[in-house]
Amino acid sequence: MKPMLNIALPKGRLGEKVYGMFETAGFPCPSIKENNRKLIFENDEVGVRYFWVKPSDVAIYVERGAADIGVAGKDILLEYEPDVFELLDLNIGKCRMAVAAKQDFHDDAGRTLRVATKFSNIAENYYLSCGRDIDIIHLNGSIEIAPILGLSDVIVDIVETGTTLRENNLVVIDTVVPISARLIANKSSYKFKAEAIDRIVSGMAKQVEESV
Amino acid sequence: MTQPLRDIGESILFSLRSLYGQHGYSHYKMNKFEEYDLYARNKDFLISDNVITFTDGNGKLLALKPDVTLSIVKNSKDCSDALQKLYYNENVYRMSKGSRNFKEIMQVGLECIGKVDDYCVYEVLKLAQRSLDVISRNNILSVSHLGILSEVMDKIGVPDGSKAEVLHLIGEKNLHELGSLLGKLGVCDESIDLLRRLLNTRGRTDEVLLKMGELLRGVVSDDTMAHFTGVLSPLSSEKNLSIDFSVVGDINYYNGFVFKGFVEGIPTSLLSGGQYDMLMRKMGRSSKAIGFAVYLDTIEQYIRKPEKYDVDVVLLYDGTSSLSQIGEAVQRLTADGESVLSASVLPVQIKYKRLMKMQNGRVDIIETNA
Numbered sequence: 319m320k321p322m323l324n325i326a327l328p329k330g331r332l333g334e335k336v337y338g339m340f341e342t343a344g345f346p347c348p349s350i351k352e353n354n355r356k357l358i359f360e361n362d363e364v365g366v367r368y369f370w371v372k373p374s375d376v377a378i379y380v381e382r383g384a385a386d387i388g389v390a391g392k393d394i395l396l397e398y399e400p401d402v403f404e405l406l407d408l409n410i411g412k413c414r415m416a417v418a419a420k421q422d423f424h425d426d427a428g429r430t431l432r433v434a435t436k437f438s439n440i441a442e443n444y445y446l447s448c449g450r451d452i453d454i455i456h457l458n459g460s461i462e463i464a465p466i467l468g469l470s471d472v473i474v475d476i477v478e479t480g481t482t483l484r485e486n487n488l489v490v491i492d493t494v495v496p497i498s499a500r501l502i503a504n505k506s507s508y509k510f511k512a513e514a515i516d517r518i519v520s521g522m523a524k525q526v527e528e529s530v
Numbered sequence: 531m532t533q534p535l536r537d538i539g540e541s542i543l544f545s546l547r548s549l550y551g552q553h554g555y556s557h558y559k560m561n562k563f564e565e566y567d568l569y570a571r572n573k574d575f576l577i578s579d580n581v582i583t584f585t586d587g588n589g590k591l592l593a594l595k596p597d598v599t600l601s602i603v604k605n606s607k608d609c610s611d612a613l614q615k616l617y618y619n620e621n622v623y624r625m626s627k628g629s630r631n632f633k634e635i636m637q638v639g640l641e642c643i644g645k646v647d648d649y650c651v652y653e654v655l656k657l658a659q660r661s662l663d664v665i666s667r668n669n670i671l672s673v674s675h676l677g678i679l680s681e682v683m684d685k686i687g688v689p690d691g692s693k694a695e696v697l698h699l700i701g702e703k704n705l706h707e708l709g710s711l712l713g714k715l716g717v718c719d720e721s722i723d724l725l726r727r728l729l730n731t732r733g734r735t736d737e738v739l740l741k742m743g744e745l746l747r748g749v750v751s752d753d754t755m756a757h758f759t760g761v762l763s764p765l766s767s768e769k770n771l772s773i774d775f776s777v778v779g780d781i782n783y784y785n786g787f788v789f790k791g792f793v794e795g796i797p798t799s800l801l802s803g804g805q806y807d808m809l810m811r812k813m814g815r816s817s818k819a820i821g822f823a824v825y826l827d828t829i830e831q832y833i834r835k836p837e838k839y840d841v842d843v844v845l846l847y848d849g850t851s852s853l854s855q856i857g858e859a860v861q862r863l864t865a866d867g868e869s870v871l872s873a874s875v876l877p878v879q880i881k882y883k884r885l886m887k888m889q890n891g892r893v894d895i896i897e898t899n900a
Contacts, residue, residue, distance in 0.1 A: 383797025404704040506792045509670045
């Protein structure tokens with residue numbers, strides 16, 4: 319029996335797009351397209367097992383070896399710093415991690431900057447690199463309202479089209495880092511399943527090149 | 531028979547101790563505590579920089595050891611014309627990444643300090659391989675060389691301030707970001723391609739050594755290549771050895787060979803080591819050193835299957851049997867290799883294979899779960 323390659327896919331539209339790339343790379347699993355609530359799908363013939371997980375959990379599944387490979391956003395990789403291989407930038411799910419503030423915001427360098435964010439680690443590292451003294455306010459959602467209600471001076475969050483910011487009278491004042499989906503692998507799995515993983519990497523790299 | 535809880539870790543530990551002893555490594559026993567200052571001065575050498583500290587009766591700030599190598603180096607004699615071969619098994623205390631709680635980790639390892647020549651390096655690599663064999667036959671020892679990576683980085687013009695970031699990306703096999711970082715640093719496309727090819731070189735050790743020799747001619751000094759090839763060539767027939775430059779370490783501490791050991795089914799490396807001459811210099815030593823550690827807690831966690839039963843037999847007795855009759859029944863069962871818990875009432879939340887009852891000196895099976 320072929321050893322199974324376990325692949326963690328992020329639930330949602332990005333995951334469906336990513337599955338399409340795996341399929342094109344020669345690792346199909348037709349049952350994944352059935353309309354049901356199953357989360358795990360196998361194709362014994364090809365030797366793959368896909369499972370849908372919350373996008374922010376993909377890196378944990380891979381780091382802990384429950385999945386051999388997976389696709390996670392660069393934001394998650396920077397925030398949690400999992401000990402994994404980052405094999406390919408898939409060039410999809412593109413957005414940016416940005417600093418935003420009210421339109422009339424002026425950064426008074428003489429006082430501590432209050433930063434509201436879901437991404438505390440990224441924000442801390444960014445402001446550390448700027449040498450700016452900050453106070454992190456960790457929030458789990460609706461970050462945009464923090465400056466409006468006076469909870470923070472700025473926010474650090476993912477910006478895709480900028481619509482939510484505009485509707486809340488916020489503007490991007492700086493880009494922290496560009497974000498896109500990355501193919502990641504468990505460091506131990508890669509040693510023992512290198513051939514299959516390399517085939518996936520080259521199959522997907524070809525698609526990325528063609529899309530540029 | 532139900533295995534005692536620590537069986538696997540302990541049997542591996544005994545095998546490793548005996549392996550190291552056979553090769554002339556002597557057992558090194560150290561204090562539980564160490565002065566905190568040692569770790570404060572060498573924070574970057576530690577896997578986790580959080581240390582459990584406390585003040586002793588004399589007002590001295592002490593720490594529970596987060597690492598063994600630093601203590602061994604501190605306490606070793608600085609003899610560049612002699613050799614010390616030591617092994618240890620000690621508990622270290624580190625913060626686990628996910629929970630932010632401290633964990634006690636049992637670690638066994640060896641250090642070779644002093645006049646370390648190519649044979650010493652070869653022997654340590656061989657012992658690392660054999661340590662992995664003790665744990666599982668399905669293992670891989672991934673070997674890299676920081677001397678080679680350093681010389682390549684110098685040759686292609688990576689500034690000192692960016693070397694740590696470049697090594698971090700190499701450690702992630704993150705070739706896409708590595709390419710763009712090197713581009714920003716003004717490294718030419720040809721040099722970026724050279725580094726990419728070096729990182730992608732894989733296959734049988736003898737073939738990889740040949741390919742590397744061609745690729746790095748004129749880039750890496752003849753001495754470094756001769757040392758690398760000289761040590762690895764005698765190991766090239768080992769199918770479990772792989773040359774993989776994604777194994778990296780901090781160049782402020784490590785130089786030469788660095789390596790990590792993996793076992794199929796365990797998601798993290800369970801053996802880690804390297805040549806740490808730079809640490810020796812930082813600690814004012816002129817001699818050389820190489821060593822590795824095996825993380826036994828990782829092995830316990832992944833190799834030992836969860837026990838289905840707490841005990842083989844629960845033997846319930848009442849007032850109708852004499853103490854010697856109960857004692858003899860327990861002895862008979864244990865002589866057959868079974869574990870026996872004897873009590874007058876059924877203990878709570880215990881899983882057993884068989885429940886037996888003893889009445890008037892007679893033992894009857896009243897429930898079987900196996």
